Each structure stands twice: as C-alpha cells, then as structure tokens.
Amino acid sequence: MQAMTATADFWLTLKHEAKRIVEQEPLLASFIHACILTHHNFESSLSFILSNKMADDIMPALAIREVFDEAYLLEPAIVEAAIEDIRAIFNRDPAVKDYMTVLIHFKGFQSVQVHRLAHYLWQQKRYQLALFLQSRNSEAFAVDIHPAATIGKGVMFDHATGIVVGETAVIEDNVSILQNVTLGGTGNESGDRHPKIRQGVMLGSGAKVLGNIEIGEGSKVGAGSVVLNDVPPHVTVVGVPAKVVGRPCCSRPCDSMQQNVLEDNQPVD
Template structure:
C-alpha cells in the first residue's frame, strides 16, 4: 500500500503546485523533495514541533529512526489519513489531511512519543508530548494506546490519559476527555472499542469500557461501562437509543435524536 499511497500523494502535490502557485515552494519542500512517505511525514511533523531549543533537524532524525525501526507506525499513519478522507466531507484529498489537519498530525506525534515511552526513553517521550500539546492543543499521555484508522476531528482540547486505550476505527470530536476520576494509581482511564464515535465535549472518566459501535452524544459525561451498539447521552450519560449503523465512527451522524 505504501508505494501506491505515496504515488497518489505526489500526484496530488503536483496538482496543488500547479493550481496554487503561492503554495508551490511549500508543497515541494514538504512532499516533492522527499523520496518516500516516511521522510515527508517526519519532515512535516518535525517542523511543527521544533522550537528555539530543539531544532527541526534533531526531531526529524528521531522520527526517521522510529519509522525505520517500526514501519508499522508509518503504515498506521496512512490508514489514519484514509479514515479522515472517508469520514470528513470537507476533505477532497489525502494531501490536505497530511499537510493541514492537526488532529491527524497530533496522533502521529503521539505514535512517536508512545514508541519512545515503550523503549524506556520516558523523558524524551514526555518532551514530545509537551510539544504536541503546545503545537496542536491535544494532550495525550505517551503511554496511552491508540489504534489505527483513528480520527480526531478538529481536535482542539482533546485529552487522553495514561492508561487509556483507543482501539482501531474510532472517531473523536473536539474537547473530549478520556480521563480519570481522581488521583488514584494504576489502570484508571477509559477503554474505547472499535467503531465508536464520541461527540464534541464529551467526558469519559474512569477505568470503564465503551463497547463496540457506541455513539456518545456531545457534552455527555460517561461514568460507567457502556454495552456495545447503543447511543448514550446526558449527565450522567444514559442509554437513549441505538445507532442506525454498526460503526458510528464512519458515518459521523452526531444527532442522537435520529437513533
């Protein structure tokens, strides 16, 4: 998939370069000057994260080493791009997601932090987390697990705690918190199963499980386990219906009154 995907991205980059001359140099530097998807992605993300102390070149080398040792991380990024392309009607190209969507970018930065955390480089992982929060307004603990095909739509204000798990194929809107209920130690954050869609501003708190195919209404506060394939809403959240599809993450239908 990676070769075909990269060819498609370069084609989209050429089209953008020709249609918008003011972006020509930018597109060339970010996409066309690179020989594969991994180096382009590392370049884009490192320039987003760099500050006056940590240079983009240093961060880029960390990304490239990560992608070299763990190619599945770059593969997950491609799946994430396609998920956004398929779910967001405002998106007209894969390139748009790669260059401009901070929710996608924040997830990819987290993948690096997570890999650093798992290999014992926790201080560097926390630095990457901090820069991720400052650059994208998304705060994900490096230990949190995020699957592939995950979409953070708009993304501003999303918080994901240390022991949270987000399975494959999940969509999360802005200002969502996957948090704890206090200062307890151990496994204390939510587990979000495949196919779930979490509406804007929802708070899911504690070591609870949100079952497959669940829809969480905007602004809800979820404090207990939720069984698969139901719609929950309210404070505290209660079952109010059943989604009209198996995977609400794909249809992104947020109106709970339709369920």
Template sequence: MPNTISSEAFWLSIKQEAREVASREPMLASYLHACVQNHHNFETSLSFILSNKVSDDVMPAISVSEMFDEAYLLNPAMVDAAVADAQAIVQRDPAVSSFLPVLIHFKGFQALQVHRLAHYMWQKGRKELALFMQSRNSEVFSVDIHPAAKIGKGVMFDHATGIVIGETAVVEDNVSILQEVTLGGTGSEQGDRHPKVREGVMIGSGAKILGNIEIGRGSKVGAGSVVLNSVPACMTVVGVPAKVVGKPNCDMPCDSMQQNVLADEAGSD
C-alpha cells in the same frame, strides 16, 4: 472498514495531488516541494512536516526528524497506521476529498502521529524524551495525550482542539473522536484508571469519559455527555450523567459520523 491502501500507492497519490495544487497555486509551489516533492517516500515527508511543526528554538527540527526517521525505520507499523488514519479522515469527513490537505494541514492527524512517536519512545524507556514530545504536542496542536496511552489505527481526531487522553487509556482501531473530548480519570487513584474505547466507536464533541470503564464496540457517545459507567456494545448514550437512549443506525458509528442521537433514539423503537 475498507482495506487501507499501501503506503506506496498512498504516497503516489499525494505526490500527484501536490503537483496539481502547485500548478493551480504557484505561491504554494515551494512549500509543497519542501513538504512533499523533495522526498522519496511518505515517511520522510511526514517526518519533515512533523519535525518542523514541533521543533522549537532549543530542539531543532533536524534533531526531531532523526527521532521520527529512527521510529519509522524500526517500527514500520507506525507508517501503516498513519496511512490508515489519513484514509479514515478522507472517508469520514465530507469536507475532505483528497489526502494532501490531511498530511500538510490537519492538526488532528498530525497530533496523532506525534503521539505515536512519543508512545514509541515511552515503550523504549526514553520517558523524558516521550514527555517532551507530549508537551510539544500539547503546545502546538492543543492535543494532550500521555505517551503511555495506546491508540490503534484508522483513528480520526476531528478538529482535535482540546482532546485529552490519560495514561492508561486505550483507543482501539477505527474510532472517531471530536474536539474537546476527555478520556480521563476520576481522581488521584493510581493504576489502571482510564477508559477503554473499543472499535467502531464515535465520541461526540465535548464528551467526558471518566474512569476505568469500557465504551463497547460500535457504540456512540453524544456531544457534551459525561460518561461514568461502562457502555454496552452497539448502544448510544447521551446526557449528564450519560444514559442509554437507543442504538446507532449502523455497525460502525465512527464511519457514519452521525451526530444526531435523537435519530438513534427513534430508530430503537
């Protein structure tokens, strides 16, 4: 993975992009001013955007913004993770060539940052508030992540709709997850019961990964698969139930985003 840029350089790039877009499309000028140009750094801009997204008639945006501002001040690693997430999207998604649309439009990116706040609140023992944020995340973005779930940085939720991640799930750094993916349990069991997704993994759309199993580093899960057993590192699995069909053609499938598992099967011969 390329090194992530600093939050300061990232912010300068976004402000420049906002100025260029505003000059090309005057109807967006006031919107971009409110979301970007009116702020002195990336985290206050992000806080403003997210708080206005997840607030409702009872919980006003200013109250949600105070939660984000506190979290970013006391845990700056959350800001660094957001920068890494945005950079990952620009690097991996051929439809994206700049940071600004990721910040203001991409619900996968936004949902992940809302989860980071919910997780922060959960770790602080403010579990009712964390569950409120989870609920709003699900309602607004159609992404349902338990606040206790651990998610690394450089993570991309592509399209994002329908992603479900359970309480004891772990998603390490540099992972790509497409829409309708479930990292779930297998029943009503208690304790550690959800998948552990290691670095470099790509999970195709609609895949269901169930139980306290491990998806090894640099592996790939094909679209629509149901994974019930651990996947070794650097393997491609597909099917219902999922079976090994080959090896990815690169060390980090999360970066290549290659969806055709048949190419992996041919490459393993």
C-alpha cells in the same frame, strides 16, 4: 510485501495530488515541494512535516527528525497506521477532497502521529524525550495525550482542539473523536484508571469519559455527555450522567459521523 505495495501506491497518489495543487496554486509551490515533492517516500515527508511542527527555539527540527526516522525504520507499523488514519479522515470528513490536505493541514492527524512517536519512545524507556513530545504536542496542537496511552489505526481526531487522553487509556482501531473530548480519570488513583474505547466508536464534541470503563464496540457518545459507567456495544448514550437512549443507525458510528442522537431511536433490547 503487500503492505509495502500499498504504501508505495499511497505515496504515488499523494505526489499526484501535490503536483496538481502546485499547478492550481503557485504561491504554495515552495511549501508543497518542501513538504512532499522533494521526498522519496511517505515516511520521509511525514517526518519532515512533524519535526518542523515540534521544533522550538532550543530543540532543532533536524534533531527531532532523526528520532522520527529511527522510529519509522524500526517500527514500520507506525507508518502504516498513519496512512490508515489519512484514509479514515478522507472517507469520514466531507470537507476533505484529497489526502494531501490531511497530511499538511489537519492538526488532529498530526497530533496523533506525534503521539505515535512519543509512545514508541515510552516503550523504549526514553521517558523524558517522550514527555517532551507530549508537551510540544499540547503547545502546538492543543491536544494532550500521555505517551503511555495506546492508540490504534484508522483513528480520526476531528478538529482536535482540547482533546485529553490519559496514561492508561486505550483507543482501538477505527474510532472518531471530536474536539474537547476527555478520556480521564476520576481522581488521583493510581494504576489502570482511564477509559477503553473499542472499535467503531464515535465520541461527540465535549464528551467526558471518566474512569477505567469501557465504551463498547460500535457505540456512540453524544456531545457534551459525561460517561461514568461502562457502555454496552452498539448503543447510543447521552446526558449528564450519560444514559442509553437508543441504538446508532449504523454498526460503525465512527464512519457515519452522525451526531444527531435524536435519530438513534431504535429500541434497545
């Protein structure tokens, strides 16, 4: 019941924002009505937006939307995670002034939500449809996430272009990842071969995290780094190969989004 109330409150706030934007920018009225104001709840709006992004000349939006709606009905946690993602981006990105901007404009957010559907389908053994969505996600947003990868809630893909997430990767709750990050393997090995990103982590732009390794809770990986070994909790690593250079200035780098690793000069025990 509490989750339903939170979702309803969020939807009410989103509609208020949409009405305000329509008043400020009448040229967007039809677009915002189609995306938000004509819908009766958040999941209806979300499925409409994402299905139109994923549609192509062969696969119509209506068919894809039916799959989204089915997943949202049977797995309400997917919708709850989407709301947590929007709130996380709103709180972490100073350029964001309202929830609506994230929902209709941010491809990082949208690509994660498409993955959530692909992951749902993968778990249902609907492998080919899941792979279709992975392919369309890559084409539409330049983000390539294997449908088997596990992603928690409160996740921010900032800018998102060029992010690659491998099949056995795990991204826990409350993680921020910037553009051109790779969570990949080290070769053509099989089995569990991709990174595990724990809560509170921030991965800087262009970071490459390779192999079945763990980035510990509350750690930070500097931009352009190549990480080949486990990273302990609550440290900052940088370089090629990455080495510990200090500790983040806060317990959850995902929130502060502080990318200047030179400020992380607290001594490591």
